[in-house]
Amino acid sequence: MxxxxxxxxxxxxxxxxxxxxxxxxxxxxxxxxxxxxxxxxxxxxxxxxxxxxxxxxxxxxxxxxxxxxxxxxxxxxxxxxxxxxxxxxxxxxxxxxxxxxxxxxxxxxxxxxxxxxxxxxxxxxxxxxxxxxxxxxxxxxxxxxxxxxxxxxxxxxxxxxxxxxxxxxxxxxxxxxxxxxxxxxxxxxxxxxxxxxxxxxxxxxxxxxxxxxxxxxxxxxxxxxxxxxxLDAEDAVAIDNQVTQAKVKIAVLLLPHISNHTDFDALRLNPQIDINYVRHTQAIPNVDLIIIPGSKNVISDLAFLKNEGWGEQIKRHLRYGGKLLGICGGLQMLGSDIFDPDEVESKQTHCKGLGFADFVTHLGQQKVLTQAQGMIILQGQQAKVTGYEIHAGSSQGPAFDKPFLKFTQHPHNVVQDGFISVDNCIAGTYLHGLFDNREATQLILDWVLPNSGIAQLIDIDTHxxxxxxxxxxxxxxxxxxxxxxxxxxxxxxxxx
CATH class of the missing domain: 3.40.50.300 (P-loop containing nucleotide triphosphate hydrolases)
Known part of the structure; x- marks a missing residue:
C-alpha cells in the first residue's frame, strides 16, 4: 500500500x-x-x-x-x-x-x-x-x-x-x-x-x-x-445561512461544548429556513422553534445556558406557543435532574435540569453508539427516520410514556426513544441526524408551523x-x- x-x-x-x-x-x-x-x-x-x-x-x-x-x-x-x-x-x-x-x-x-x-x-x-x-x-x-x-x-x-x-x-x-x-x-x-x-x-x-x-x-x-x-464540518460550527425567503424561523443554542452540529446542515442550507445560532451574550430571537443541541459536557453547558438567561427566555417562548426540541444532551437538559456519579463528563455529580419534562438522567461509563431506524410520531402522523445515537447515560421518567419515535431497527432491540409533551409543544430525542431525512423534516416542520409552505427540502446525501x-x-x-x-x-x- x-x-x-x-x-x-x-x-x-x-x-x-x-x-x-x-x-x-x-x-x-x-x-x-x-x-x-x-x-x-x-x-x-x-x-x-x-x-x-x-x-x-x-x-x-x-x-x-x-x-x-x-x-x-x-x-x-x-x-x-x-x-x-x-x-x-x-x-x-x-x-x-x-x-x-x-x-x-x-x-x-x-x-x-x-x-x-x-x-x-x-x-x-x-x-x-x-x-x-x-x-x-x-x-x-x-x-x-x-x-x-x-x-x-x-x-x-x-x-x-x-x-x-x-x-x-x-x-x-x-x-x-x-x-x-x-x-x-x-x-x-x-x-x-x-x-x-x-x-x-x-x-x-x-x-x-x-x-x-x-x-x-x-x-x-x-x-x-x-x-x-x-460539506460536513470537521469541528468548527458552520453558521452561514443561505436564507432568501424565510418561512420557518429556528434558533439553535450555541453551547460551549456543542457536538454534532452537522445535525442542522440540511436546515441551514435551505433558503426557506432561517436558522440562527444564538451565541454568548445574545438573546434568543423571536422564532418558531428553539433547538437545544447535543453537548459533550451537559452539566457545564446547562449552567452556561442558565447563566445566559436562556432558560427564562425559553419559558417565554413556550408561553407564546413556540416549540422546543432537545437533541441528545439537549434532551437531557429538559428533565428535572442530571446525575453524574462517576464523573463521566465533569467533577460535578448532580445538577437540576430545566424542568420542562418529568424525567431524570443518569450519566454512565458505558457509551451508546448505534445506527438506528424508526418512525417519528407527531400529531397522529408518522414519518420514517434514519439516524444514530452517541451518548453517555440514559433517561427515565413518566415523560417517556409518550415517545417521540418508535424504532423499527435497533441493534440493542430498543423499542422507543424520547418524548413529546402533553401540550404538544416540547419534544426530545437521543437520535442524531433527524433533519437528514426529508420525510422526517417535513413532519417536524409541520409540527412547528402547520402549512409553512416550504416547497423543497434538502436531501443531504444528494447535496x-x-x-x-x-x-x-x-x-x-x-x-x-x-x-x-x-x-x-x-x-x-x-x-x-
Whole structure:
C-alpha cells in the first residue's frame, strides 16, 4: 500500500477538504483508496456500522472514497470536555478522560493503535490518503507527535503541505513551517498546495516562482475559493445561512461544548429556513422553534445556558406557543435532574435540569453508539427516520410514556426513544441526524408551523454528492495530479 499525507500550515487550511477531493479523484481512477487521520480532535463525530466512533471528517472522506466508514480510518479521536481535558477514544471506543499532560505521556500507546490501523488498512487498500492535524510546526507538541511528522516519519511517507491564502501571509506560512521541520522531515515534503485563492492568478505567479526557487519544492496547484461549498464540518460550527425567503424561523443554542452540529446542515442550507445560532451574550430571537443541541459536557453547558438567561427566555417562548426540541444532551437538559456519579463528563455529580419534562438522567461509563431506524410520531402522523445515537447515560421518567419515535431497527432491540409533551409543544430525542431525512423534516416542520409552505427540502446525501463532485472537478482542473501521483508512486523513503 502506498501512503500520501496532507499536512497544513494551520488549522482550517483545507486539509480535510483536500483529502476528500483526492479520495474522490483517485477512486474515479479505479484506485482502491482510503482516508486516514491518525489523531483527530473534534466534537463532530460519526458512528460506524459496527458501533464505533470516528471524526465526522473521516466519515465524509470515506464517502468520497466510496467505502463504508470504519474505525481504522481514525484510530484516535479526542473529544474536548474542558479547556485542558478530553475524552480519549481509541479504535472507536472511549477509554477514559485525560488531562492534556496525561495524554502527552500516553502518546506511545496511542501511536501503537495508529500503526495497528495502518497495518490493517494496508492489507485491503492500494493507497492511503492521510490528513494531518493542525500544523506540523507546533514546537511544543513535536515530542511524541503522532498526528503529523511523527506519523510520517514512523511510516516513512511523502507529505504535501497546504496553506490558506485567504488568511493572508501564505508565503510566510509555507516557508516558516518548512524551516521549523527537521532535515529528514523537510526531505519528505514534496510540494505545496495553495488554497482559497481569489483573483487573477497571473498576479500571484511571481510569488509562486520565488517560493519554488527559495524552497526547492514545487507548487502542485492553486485552488480557487469555492463559494457556497458546503460539506460536513470537521469541528468548527458552520453558521452561514443561505436564507432568501424565510418561512420557518429556528434558533439553535450555541453551547460551549456543542457536538454534532452537522445535525442542522440540511436546515441551514435551505433558503426557506432561517436558522440562527444564538451565541454568548445574545438573546434568543423571536422564532418558531428553539433547538437545544447535543453537548459533550451537559452539566457545564446547562449552567452556561442558565447563566445566559436562556432558560427564562425559553419559558417565554413556550408561553407564546413556540416549540422546543432537545437533541441528545439537549434532551437531557429538559428533565428535572442530571446525575453524574462517576464523573463521566465533569467533577460535578448532580445538577437540576430545566424542568420542562418529568424525567431524570443518569450519566454512565458505558457509551451508546448505534445506527438506528424508526418512525417519528407527531400529531397522529408518522414519518420514517434514519439516524444514530452517541451518548453517555440514559433517561427515565413518566415523560417517556409518550415517545417521540418508535424504532423499527435497533441493534440493542430498543423499542422507543424520547418524548413529546402533553401540550404538544416540547419534544426530545437521543437520535442524531433527524433533519437528514426529508420525510422526517417535513413532519417536524409541520409540527412547528402547520402549512409553512416550504416547497423543497434538502436531501443531504444528494447535496453531499454534488459537493464532492464539484470539489473533485475543481482539483482535476487546478492540481497537477500527474505530479501528485508520481510523488506517492515513486516514493522510496527519505534516505535520511
Amino acid at each position: 502506498k501512503t500520501l499525507m496532507v499536512q497544513g500550515t494551520t488549522s482550517d487550511a483545507g486539509k480535510s477538504t483536500l483529502v476528500a477531493a483526492l479520495c474522490r479523484v483517485f477512486v474515479e481512477q479505479d484506485i482502491k483508496v482510503a482516508p486516514f487521520k491518525p489523531q483527530n480532535m473534534a466534537l463532530n463525530s460519526a458512528v460506524t456500522e459496527d458501533g464505533g466512533e470516528i471524526g465526522r471528517a473521516q466519515a465524509l472522506q470515506a464517502i468520497a472514497a466510496k467505502v463504508a466508514p470504519r474505525v481504522d480510518f481514525n484510530p484516535i479521536l479526542l473529544k474536548p470536555n474542558s479547556d485542558t481535558g478530553a475524552q480519549v477514544i481509541i479504535h472507536g471506543k472511549a477509554i477514559s478522560n485525560m488531562e492534556a499532560q496525561a495524554y502527552h505521556d500516553y502518546k506511545k500507546v496511542a501511536m501503537d493503535a495508529v500503526l495497528t490501523s495502518q497495518q490493517c488498512l494496508s492489507e485491503e487498500f492500494e493507497l492511503l490518503v492521510v490528513e494531518g492535524a493542525g500544523s506540523p510546526a507546533e514546537i511544543n507538541l513535536r515530542a511524541g507527535d503522532i498526528a503529523n511528522m511523527g506519523y510520517a516519519e514512523a511510516v516513512d511517507c511523502p507529505v504535501i503541505i497546504i496553506a490558506d491564502i485567504d488568511k493572508g501571509g501564505v508565503f510566510a506560512h509555507l516557508v516558516g513551517t518548512l524551516a521549523l521541520l527537521s532535515e529528514s522531515e523537510q526531505a519528505r515534503v514534496k510540494g505545496f498546495v495553495i488554497n482559497r485563492f481569489r483573483g487573477d492568478l497571473a498576479l500571484l505567479q511571481s510569488g509562486l516562482d520565488w517560493l519554488e526557487e527559495y524552497t526547492g519544492k514545487p507548487v502542485l496547484g492553486v485552488l480557487p475559493y469555492l463559494h457556497d461549498l458546503a 453531499r454528492e454534488q459537493q464532492l463532485t464539484r470539489l473533485a472537478e475543481m482539483c482535476k482542473e487546478h492540481l497537477d495530479l500527474e505530479k501528485i501521483t508520481k510523488i506517492y508512486q515513486d516514493w522510496e523513503g527519505s534516505n535520511l
